[in-house]
Amino acid sequence: MNILVIGSGGREHALAWKLAQSEKADKIYVAPGNAGTQEDFTNVAIDVMDFDALIEFSKENDIDLVVVGPEDPLNEGIVDRFAAADISIFGPDQACTQFESSKDFTKQFLNTYDIPTAASFTTTNYEAAAAFVETSDLPLVVKADGLCQGKGVIICETKDEAVDALEEMLVQKNFGDEGSTVVIEEFLEGQEQSLLCFVSNNKLVPMETAQDYKKIYEGEQGPNTGGVGIYSPSNLVTEELDACVEDILSKIEAGLEAEDLTFNGILFIGFMVKDNQPKVLEFNVRFGDPETEALMPRLESDLVEVMEKTLVGDLEAKDLKWSDQSVVGVVLYSEGYPAGYENNIEITHLPEVSGDQEIIFHNGTCFNAEGDLLTNGGRVLTILGKADTIEDARQIAYRLAEQVECTSLGYRKDIAEF
Known part of the structure; x- marks a missing residue:
């Protein structure tokens, strides 16, 4: 093929x-x-x-x-x-991509089919949104309905911050049409967990769990990013949590059927977990990044066959086989990310990798005319270790990361540190 x-x-x-x-x-x-x-x-x-x-x-x-x-x-x-x-x-076809392209679409789906999620209010009217903020508890999360290149979600600690965010979206139109509708949500506390599922004719077949790190600095400090670290499997998994997630997946399947959708592809579910109780934060309709970098080394099944079965509608849980080993990934990012950063900085040394325990995936790199390896993005490299335990995988990943030579790259030192 x-x-x-x-x-x-x-x-x-x-x-x-x-x-x-x-x-x-x-x-x-x-x-x-x-x-x-x-x-x-x-x-x-x-x-x-x-x-x-x-x-x-x-x-x-x-x-x-x-x-x-x-x-x-x-x-x-x-x-x-x-x-x-x-x-x-x-x-997925365009009808199903609304689960990512419209936060309000997803919110209505979650509420209609009794799927646990944050309480919310959706509006296109600035005055109505500001009035809702005045009667709400803090903190609040203000979300532009559309994609907004991942920048349309603002966590607001004060009501003034929330009103400013609403003005930016609904009055100043800084996000264009993608911010013309806003979703205002209660802030959920807990730990985030990612679950990617193959969806085969509306049937969800979950992959192994993964846990990513969104904040740029150690200790979950600083601005959100696209993800600067990852490990799999997640250490949050319990029997009680698994039972709750299975119930949510069943409700999603029923909702897809009731809405007369035909979903084939990937559904990425972002959960917030507190006291073993998951609530859905968001849906995406594609492989996550950096989750995919950690999950693919653990997948023992033939990915081509898995995708073929997904597309014809007969994928089953038994078709996915996973390694018992753990994977830890450290993302090397450009200085200044996620705000401004400089591209075309030479990476003067990458470590040699051997076997299946050491893996380097490129995120944002390119070659110049002379064949030099250069940075070409905010997230530049994902360095992964695979081993029998999270700690051993972590040591492999960091040993490799330390060998990368580039004047403009940094990384968190606390990925999968428990």
């Missing part, structure tokens, strides 16, 4: 790496890819949003399976476009 992976981050590098392990995989392309995928596979210089060029490339190169990484092309209907061109593509 010829396979095209769409995207350019660590998630896409990890997916291509795992797909390549299948006996069914022949040629693997990544569009547009990064320096890591350029070394391991074949990069294609096509933007993820150029659907016409991607379809043309797929036809010309006899692509048998397309795998979409990032949310933007999914939310803009790439699956519908490829399906219309009779090209097999892994991901």
